[in-house]
Amino acid sequence: MKPGRTPCINPRCSRTGPADEFPGEMICGKCFRALPAEARAKHRGYWRELRKWDRRILRTTDELKRERMRDIRARVAWRLGLHWDREIKAPLLAPEKLVGLDTFLQEAGLS
Structure with a gap:
């Protein structure tokens, strides 16, 4: 990979940004x-x-309201990070196995 590039989180993808x-x-x-x-x-x-x-934080002049809005924004950012880890990143790094004979044999150690 070239320096100064960030790879896609999907290990089967070769794209970078x-x-x-x-x-x-x-x-x-x-x-x-x-x-x-x-x-x-x-x-x-x-x-x-x-x-x-x-946008709301930038428009507000009252410092008390700003602080409350920053707390709300922090909670939304936390939920976004949790969603990123659980529903975006996790399925790509460990995809679900398909149900079938190959999967059964692999789990049984016969394949």
């Missing part, structure tokens, strides 16, 4: 579109919520 835009982890568009529709919608909803609270 610029490290300055994606400093930690990233999922490429193709792998994101391959996720279940409800997981994608929920992930986009969390990002929409974060941006909404960012």
